[in-house]
Amino acid sequence: MLATQTSVDILDQADILANLILQSEVFDDYKTSKCKVKNNLDLQKLIRDFNKMKEKYEEVQRFGKYHPNYTEVSQQTREMKRTVDLHEDVIAFKKAEKSLEALLNEVSRVIADAVSPLIKVPTGNPFFDSMSCSGGCATGGGCGCG
Template sequence: MTAVLSTAVDLLDESALVGQIVLQSEVFIHYKEARQRMASDKKAQHLIAEFADCKDKYDEVQRFGKYHPDYKTISKQVRQIKRELDLHEPIADFKKAEKELEKLLNEICAEIAGAVSPSIKVPTGNPYFDNASCGGGCGSGGSCGCS
């Protein structure tokens, strides 16, 4: 019993070490800087607030669908604000940095799972990893052609 507990503690220590390595990585530092730039940009914060408000209206309109009197207006407005949001440089940089960090974390998860067993399914939500693992990790029940 103590050997199992010792192993669990060792695993927790090693995972903490991996976490510290990620926190010191260029990918995470870039993410943190991009998040800070976005948080300190007044226009970005205004766009985010405007989008959240418009999204609430959109969700309300969606309950009734095309039969709501403001359906077309709100739908168009939310797409316009979303486009402006996506094209604003600090927000675009943050989203890109966020995707890179997610990619790094997914790679780490896949690597750890693969070291344990090639048949462990890793729910990445990323078709690259889902197809790359194809040792049973795709979650498609073999329909992708994996064994």
């Protein structure tokens, strides 16, 4: 592809947009919450312990309910996951992560719509992504994909 002035301008505008996102309050909240998770030593130990428990769980899953520790390991894994998920720093991080994802999805949608309303933008939500046509809907273009 030859670099034209138009493509250079588009790349410059993309850099400007990226920098605006990096300077946004949404991204700042994301960075702050990620840093809190990373620097919380108790939480990091809990996450390491959970990852070890997941390895045990995967081993038990190979044999399913026939493994002698199936029930015990499954229950411990669920309890540990709940403990990690309910930690205030993890809750804040997941909330910030979802906000950043929503911002990026919205920006992607605006850009795609500016080009053509027929451009499909993945939302990160498998339910809604599966509702959009991927070209194999067999409606003869009735859904707008054709």
